[in-house]
Amino acid sequence: xxxxxxxxxxxxxxxxxxxxxxxxxxxxxxxxxxxxxxxxxxxxxxxxxxxxxxxxxxxxxxxxxxxxxxxxxxxxxxxxxxxxxxxxxxxxxxxxxxxxxxxxxxxxxxxxxxxxxxxxxxxxxxxxxxxxxxxxxxxxxxxxxxxxxxxxxxxxxxxxxxxxxxxxxxxxxxxxxxxxxxxxxxxxx
Numbered sequence: 001x002x003x004x005x006x007x008x009x010x011x012x013x014x015x016x017x018x019x020x021x022x023x024x025x026x027x028x029x030x031x032x033x034x035x036x037x038x039x040x041x042x043x044x045x046x047x048x049x050x051x052x053x054x055x056x057x058x059x060x061x062x063x064x065x066x067x068x069x070x071x072x073x074x075x076x077x078x079x080x081x082x083x084x085x086x087x088x089x090x091x092x093x094x095x096x097x098x099x100x101x102x103x104x105x106x107x108x109x110x111x112x113x114x115x116x117x118x119x120x121x122x123x124x125x126x127x128x129x130x131x132x133x134x135x136x137x138x139x140x141x142x143x144x145x146x147x148x149x150x151x152x153x154x155x156x157x158x159x160x161x162x163x164x165x166x167x168x169x170x171x172x173x174x175x176x177x178x179x180x181x182x183x184x185x186x187x188x189x
Contacts, residue, residue: 019045020078024185029072031065032056032082046080047072056084058101062108070116078185081109082130090133098135117151124151126184127162145177149184 020028022045030041031049033056038048051068053061060083069079083105089097110127117123128147131140148162159170174180 015043017043019043021045023182026077026185027075028078028080029069029076030080030082031069031072032080032084033060034082034084037082041080047076049079057088058085058097058104060085062104063112066109066112070113073120083109086129087131087133090135091138093135093138095135122152124149124154124184126180128180144173144175147174147180 020026028044028046029049030037030044030046031051031054032038032041033051033054041048049068049072051061051064053059053064055061062083065081065083069081072079083101085101086098086105089101113125117125126147126149129145132143132145133139134141146162148159157170157172159166174183
């Protein structure tokens with residue numbers, strides 16, 4: 001039997017959006033295993049870096065992501081590292097997996113970067129998630145997303161560690177998510 005039709009699923013038009021170089025006069029890269037994030041990165045003018053072993057789950061190459069990011073910073077102004085495992089384990093309702101994903105991210109991505117980032121004259125690091133994925137709900141949820149910023153010209157602002165409890169003590173709150181990146185690149189904290 002021959003095909004008599006083709007259904008093009010997910011078609012759309014290219015969004016009109018300024019890229020990072022136009023908005024902030026900086027160049028950057030994106031590291032992720034998720035095609036959607038890669039596509040957004042391309043539209044934002046970022047170079048996509050494919051890390052061997054990056055899977056988007058618990059078995060991802062965390063250290064490789066950090067090492068490729070540090071290497072990218074020799075040529076680019078910033079790099080966006082996306083780690084999908086905490087979100088996926090949240091969708092699965094897997095509390096042990098989510099804890100492991102966060103611990104592995106902290107140890108292998110954040111730890112690797114912190115051990116070498118001070119080699120750079122100036123640096124700034126933003127840690128955040130793109131949304132909440134609570135274990136009981138197994139889906140995305142509304143709510144303020146915690147974030148932490150550290151680096152050159154960044155004060156502690158009363159926060160000693162990255163936790164929802166500690167971050168609630170900060171007087172630096174961003175109500176609209178789209179305001180965070182401009183603040184991160186432009187402001188002294």
